[in-house]
Amino acid sequence: MRRAWIRYGLVWIGLLGFLALLPFFISEFHLNLVITMVIYSLFALSYNILFGHAGLLSFGHAAYFGVGAYTVINLFKHYNIGIITGILSGGLSGALLGLIFGLFVVRRGGTYFALLTLAFNMLIYAGAEKWRFLTGGEDGVAAQRPDLVLPGFSKIDMFSTMNWYYFVTFIVLLCAAFCWFFTKTPLGRLNECLRENEDRARFIGYNIYASKVVIYVISAFFAGLAGGLAGSFQEIVTVTFINLDKAAEVLFMTFIGGAGTFWGPIIGACFLTYLNDTLSTLTEHWSLIQGAIFILLVMYAPKGLSGLFIELRKHMVNRR
Amino acid sequence: MDLLAILPIQVLHGLVYGMLLFLVASGLTLIFGMMGVLNFAHGALYMLGAYFSFSILMWTGHFWLSLIFAPIGVAVIGIVIERFLLRRVHAFGHAHELLLTFGIAFMVEELVKMIWGGEPLLVKLPSLLNGSVSLLGAEYPVYRLFILIISLMVFALMFVILFKTRAGIIVRAAVANKEMVDALGFNVPMVFLLLFGMGAWLAGLAGVIGGPYLITNPGMAATIIIDLFVVVVVGGLGSIEGALLASLIIGQLQSIGILFLPQFAIVFQFLLMALVLIFRPYGLMGESK
Numbered sequence: 164m165r166r167a168w169i170r171y172g173l174v175w176i177g178l179l180g181f182l183a184l185l186p187f188f189i190s191e192f193h194l195n196l197v198i199t200m201v202i203y204s205l206f207a208l209s210y211n212i213l214f215g216h217a218g219l220l221s222f223g224h225a226a227y228f229g230v231g232a233y234t235v236i237n238l239f240k241h242y243n244i245g246i247i248t249g250i251l252s253g254g255l256s257g258a259l260l261g262l263i264f265g266l267f268v269v270r271r272g273g274t275y276f277a278l279l280t281l282a283f284n285m286l287i288y289a290g291a292e293k294w295r296f297l298t299g300g301e302d303g304v305a306a307q308r309p310d311l312v313l314p315g316f317s318k319i320d321m322f323s324t325m326n327w328y329y330f331v332t333f334i335v336l337l338c339a340a341f342c343w344f345f346t347k348t349p350l351g352r353l354n355e356c357l358r359e360n361e362d363r364a365r366f367i368g369y370n371i372y373a374s375k376v377v378i379y380v381i382s383a384f385f386a387g388l389a390g391g392l393a394g395s396f397q398e399i400v401t402v403t404f405i406n407l408d409k410a411a412e413v414l415f416m417t418f419i420g421g422a423g424t425f426w427g428p429i430i431g432a433c434f435l436t437y438l439n440d441t442l443s444t445l446t447e448h449w450s451l452i453q454g455a456i457f458i459l460l461v462m463y464a465p466k467g468l469s470g471l472f473i474e475l476r477k478h479m480v481n482r483r
Numbered sequence: 484m485d486l487l488a489i490l491p492i493q494v495l496h497g498l499v500y501g502m503l504l505f506l507v508a509s510g511l512t513l514i515f516g517m518m519g520v521l522n523f524a525h526g527a528l529y530m531l532g533a534y535f536s537f538s539i540l541m542w543t544g545h546f547w548l549s550l551i552f553a554p555i556g557v558a559v560i561g562i563v564i565e566r567f568l569l570r571r572v573h574a575f576g577h578a579h580e581l582l583l584t585f586g587i588a589f590m591v592e593e594l595v596k597m598i599w600g601g602e603p604l605l606v607k608l609p610s611l612l613n614g615s616v617s618l619l620g621a622e623y624p625v626y627r628l629f630i631l632i633i634s635l636m637v638f639a640l641m642f643v644i645l646f647k648t649r650a651g652i653i654v655r656a657a658v659a660n661k662e663m664v665d666a667l668g669f670n671v672p673m674v675f676l677l678l679f680g681m682g683a684w685l686a687g688l689a690g691v692i693g694g695p696y697l698i699t700n701p702g703m704a705a706t707i708i709i710d711l712f713v714v715v716v717v718g719g720l721g722s723i724e725g726a727l728l729a730s731l732i733i734g735q736l737q738s739i740g741i742l743f744l745p746q747f748a749i750v751f752q753f754l755l756m757a758l759v760l761i762f763r764p765y766g767l768m769g770e771s772k
Contacts, residue, residue: 220578222585267760274521274720277581278712279760285709286753407705411589418582448597454590461583462568465575 182332186325196440198328200433202392205335207416207428208342209385214414215423216346217378218358219269220277223284224386224413226264227257229291229405231387232394233298239395240306246321247311250334250391257387258380260287265379269372272361284410291405303401331392338385343425345381354378386413408450415457421469430468492621493738499627501734502634503693507707508714508726509641510685516658516721518675520577523584524564526708527591528683532557532690533699534595537604546609554687561683565676588704596701603700630692637688638727645723654678658721713752717759719769728767 186194206228213219231253238244238252268279291298298304311319311330321327345351353374356364365371394400403409412435420431435453443449464471511525535556539549564587572579612629615622645651657664657674665671697703714733718725736751744750759766 267757270760270764282709282712289749451593454586458586461579461586462571465579
């Protein structure tokens with residue numbers, strides 16, 4: 164037990180050091196790519212709370228990502244609001260929408276849950292297309308991210324890619340640490356229990372409905388936060404933040420990386436973001452390849468890349 | 484224009500769309516009731532029907548030929564999907580079946596964009612269906628009446644097959660108790676395969692007749708699948724009667740809703756879905772388990 168904790172500690176320290184030193188070794192272009200990876204890692208982590216741990220397959224997680232992004236960009240555009248408050252409001256707006264929809268969608272599990280989340284995502288998408296006042300319709304909303312003002316410090320320039328990288332990474336690391344500790348809390352444990360055997364959890368006396376709503380809201384909060392970061396990063400938010408392709412993207416990332424594990428979604432987010440960047444310059448039919456990878460993994464590696472990796476390691480150990 | 488005067492015509496519009504929706508939903512419901520898997524790719528199969536029809540029409544110039552062959556083409560694709568993809572992940576559970584069909588739907592949309600391009604296509608109708616007739620005091624397009632007739636014919640045919648023939652008895656028995664039907668010596672996997680093919684055929688047929696009416700474009704699968712899911716939730720998964728009732732209600736909600744609140748017509752059906760979820764979580768005709 165103690166050795167396990169030391170190992171965890173070493174992994175985290177190594178990771179922190181790696182992330183801290185990274186900007187000094189790569190070009191600005193690649194740093195931008197890394198920022199995208201970091202933001203999508205958070206999005207995939209939020210999705211993993213639902214899909215990986217609670218076993219709830221959602222096809223509508225883009226709704227919270229998009230609403231978070233729209234909230235943040237509108238706040239930046241119309242109000243003189245700090246960057247931390249802005250991004251936090253993105254998360255809160257995601258959580259609020261998650262609460263409203265969550266009250267309905269968690270009433271049903273399995274297949275119904277999947278199609279309800281999809282239907283609600285489409286409702287939000289249709290709303291975003293029509294409600295031009297807040298979303299700018301097809302054109303989107305553009306605004307610059309403000310500088311970071313911390314009490315006791317001078318203004319920190321967020322226009323600099325490196326500063327922005329540290330800011331995003333810091334926030335995502337905090338959230339990732341929360342997601343990691345969340346799985347060790349009673350609610351986090353119950354979350355996995357719901358996936359394994361919902362009836363038994365009910366017999367023990369847990370309020371399944373309330374717990375599911377809370378879990379759904381937490382997941383929506385982080386999705387909104389990721390959306391807010393993505394919106395402030397690109398400085399323009401369009402309907403592509405909220406459409407079905409975005410909802411599919413986070414599902415692909417989490418599944419391809421390996422749902423239910425902590426590192427799986429992160430690996431998936433980095434892997435797909437990287438492939439997206441390299442392959443989309445080679446072929447315009449990149450989505451087709453992404454879909455094919457997904458189908459192949461569903462058929463032959465149902466636990467994703469991290470599952471594949473674990474299998475491979477077992478295989479190697481047995482051979483020796 | 485007087486609202487009351489166009490109301491009958493608007494109701495007829497709703498009926499036509501509702502029946503078309505039912506034509507697509509019936510295949511989905513059939514497959515779900517039988518195999519317990521919601522086929523996300525159903526909308527994609529419907530879209531393929533529309534595009535196949537467009538291509539057959541381009542090569543031969545005969546709409547009637549495309550009405551016969553395009554659905555058969557879609558059925559073949561459905562059978563290939565069931566036999567070589569879906570059956571292999573069956574052991575992993577429902578979530579994987581759902582994920583697989585989702586991946587297929589995703590890929591079909593991309594393939595359609597690649598082969599036919601992203602622009603909406605115009606399908607030319609034969610002159611017999613192109614005109615309009617005087618009906619309820621207005622000129623009504625013949626083609627919409629044609630959609631209504633075809634949908635009613637298919638519904639009648641399905642009803643007869645399912646409830647009056649030996650094949651239908653086997654299918655219904657397999658829905659009720661797969662193991663028992665298997666033990667009685669029927670080839671249940673074969674029944675599944677044919678049923679999936681039939682569901683795909685229905686989706687393809689709906690695509691052929693729906694394509695000219697609802698515009699053939701790569702987004703048509705995503706558009707209809709939302710309405711389909713609302714139908715399925717409202718009617719109750721696996722219930723054909725529920726699918727019929729819900730399709731008709733949604734057809735009316737859309738066509739009458741557009742009269743009064745054109746911007747928010749789409750909201751009504753989601754409202755209906757939310758209400759059904761609160762008061763009848765298993766759908767209007769679904770069985771609570």
